[in-house]
Amino acid sequence: MGSRVLLGVVLIATLTTLTIAQGRKGAVATSSAAGQSGATPIAMDADPCFHSELQNGTVKIFRVQVAAHASTSPDIHQHDYIVLSFGNSVFKVKSEFNSRSVQMAAGELQVFKGGWAERLINTSDAPLDLVELEVESGIDPEHPECGLAAAECRDGEFGDGFTSSTLFETHKIKLSRVDLGPGGVLPKHSHIQSHVLVALADMKLSDQETGKDAENLQLKAGEVAWHEGPEEHTLTNSGDKDAPIITVEFKE
Numbered sequence: 001m002g003s004r005v006l007l008g009v010v011l012i013a014t015l016t017t018l019t020i021a022q023g024r025k026g027a028v029a030t031s032s033a034a035g036q037s038g039a040t041p042i043a044m045d046a047d048p049c050f051h052s053e054l055q056n057g058t059v060k061i062f063r064v065q066v067a068a069h070a071s072t073s074p075d076i077h078q079h080d081y082i083v084l085s086f087g088n089s090v091f092k093v094k095s096e097f098n099s100r101s102v103q104m105a106a107g108e109l110q111v112f113k114g115g116w117a118e119r120l121i122n123t124s125d126a127p128l129d130l131v132e133l134e135v136e137s138g139i140d141p142e143h144p145e146c147g148l149a150a151a152e153c154r155d156g157e158f159g160d161g162f163t164s165s166t167l168f169e170t171h172k173i174k175l176s177r178v179d180l181g182p183g184g185v186l187p188k189h190s191h192i193q194s195h196v197l198v199a200l201a202d203m204k205l206s207d208q209e210t211g212k213d214a215e216n217l218q219l220k221a222g223e224v225a226w227h228e229g230p231e232e233h234t235l236t237n238s239g240d241k242d243a244p245i246i247t248v249e250f251k252e
């Protein structure tokens with residue numbers, strides 16, 4: 001529960017940054033192809049710090065790993081994206097017009113506005129380890145239906161061995177956190193749209209789609225599983241450790 005409260009604070013702080021950045025978007029978008037400290041912005045695929053986990057017409061997901069005191073290239077982020085921190089992260093995000101410091105504890109997430117190229121500079125003595133989800137249709141964090149700068153989402157559920165709550169929702173996506181204890185079961189529920197599941201720790205899950213055989217999902221921390229919608233399913237933690245999960249549902 002403590003980390004969930006902290007998460008809300010982080011998102012609000014980010015949104016303040018976003019609002020400032022948003023006002024400059026026109027200027028930045030038209031000149032983002034220009035050099036940044038002499039370096040030419042490149043596609044994320046071309047950056048050796050970016051390892052593709054999943055790419056389809058809806059989302060691009062990368063594991064981003066940057067050695068201590070190293071940096072990525074200026075990477076072109078065309079669309080809004082979510083950054084999930086694995087381990088404690090201390091880094092700078094530098095665009096042509098803006099530089100800001102970011103600190104994230106393990107399991108925290110932030111929303112970044114797309115539309116320009118950004119370089120991540122790891123300012124700590126430890127490796128930087130993130131998962132980035134770039135949403136093709138955008139996220140539009142400035143207009144939350146709940147969470148972020150709006151009132152907290154109220155659709156939390158809990159039961160035997162599970163908790164589930166929406167962290168934020170816009171008209172583009174709904175982002176939730178699910179925690180399953182060992183043997184915990186997220187009861188049968190349905191998704192109208194496609195969604196993706198991001199494992200925050202190593203885990204073994206059993207995914208029982210209604211009318212089909214149960215599927216075993218073995219995921220390492222940072223790995224993802226795509227679920228094409230619509231789908232009705234039950235998710236069970238078949239391992240002996242806690243299974244913390246982020247799910248992102250895509251509305252477009």
Ligand SMILES: [Zn+2]
Nearest residue numbers: 189191233235
């Ligand atoms: Zn589900």
